Amino acid sequence: MLTLYGRPNSSNSAKVFWLLDELGADWRLEPAGRGFGPTDTPEFREMNPFGKVPVLKDGETVVWESHAILRYLGTREPTALWPEGAAARSRIDRWMDWAAISFTPPLTRLRKARGAGGSGEADLPAVLAGARALDGWLARHRYLAGGDLSLADIAASPSVHRWFRLPEAAEALPNLARYRDDLARNPGYCRHIRDALS
Ligand SMILES: N[C@@H](CCC(=O)N[C@@H](CS)C(=O)NCC(=O)O)C(=O)O
Known part of the structure; x- marks a missing residue:
């Protein structure tokens, strides 16, 4: 069985929860991170020297960095993702x-x-530029890497979700909204991203 050290309100953990469920993996959560469990112990730092979650344990194999974990799981169990x-x-x-x-x-x-x-003014231009670029791309592609859901969508999902929580999201970006609605047809997205992250 796989063990995932993380916490449900962590965006980086949430991506991995979604993928684990999407793959139908046999896994358990070891609550860790702020408010859930210590990450400053020698044992945890031996797994991840930065004391961050998520951390995946697969037997003797330890993986940290959420996108590295997504790629590890995707390679371990090949699918269209x-x-x-x-x-x-x-x-x-x-x-x-x-x-x-x-x-x-x-x-x-x-x-x-x-x-x-x-105000967050310093970072607003980069966020707006990113959201608009996504919107333009998604006018021509159903998902980020083409016609099918992939690790790209899972990796970007917390930020897509959080974009729509900004007042600026009232700006019409119809393709990004269509994409978010497509993601919301996926139970893993709803459970781990939409309904779990602020
Ligand atoms: N780049 C890392 C970032 C990891 C990270 O910053 N994790 C946050 C939670 S989202 C964390 O561990 N915060 C400290 C804590 O929860 O104790 C990744 O993608 O995994």
Whole structure:
């Protein structure tokens, strides 16, 4: 059985919960992270030197970094979510990197700034540019990597969900809204992302 150290209100854990359920994996949650369980113990730091969740344990194999975990699980149990072949994987991987590097960080800073009473002005342009680019792409593609749900959609899902919680989402981005509605037909998205993340 797989063990996932994480917490239900963590966006990076939530992506992995969704994939584990999507794969029908045999797994259990070991509650860890802020408010759920210590990550500053020598044992936890031996697994992840940064003391962050999620961390996956598969027998002797330990994996941290949520997107590395998604790729590990996708490779361990091949499905259309992470199809074989360099070209097919690169179509997915680029969106995973883009979400992790270019879209989620300014969105997270914006949310934190506003949560602390600020405007988040410094990060708003990057967030808007990301959402508009997504909208343009999704006018021509049902999912991020093409016609099928993939690890790219799971990786980007917390930020897509959180975009729609911003007042700026009232701006008409119809293709992004259609995409969010398509994701919401997936029970794993609803359970672990839509209904679990603020
Ligand atoms: N880049 C890492 C980020 C991991 C991360 O920052 N995790 C947060 C939760 S989303 C965390 O561990 N926060 C501290 C805590 O919960 O104790 C990943 O994608 O896994």
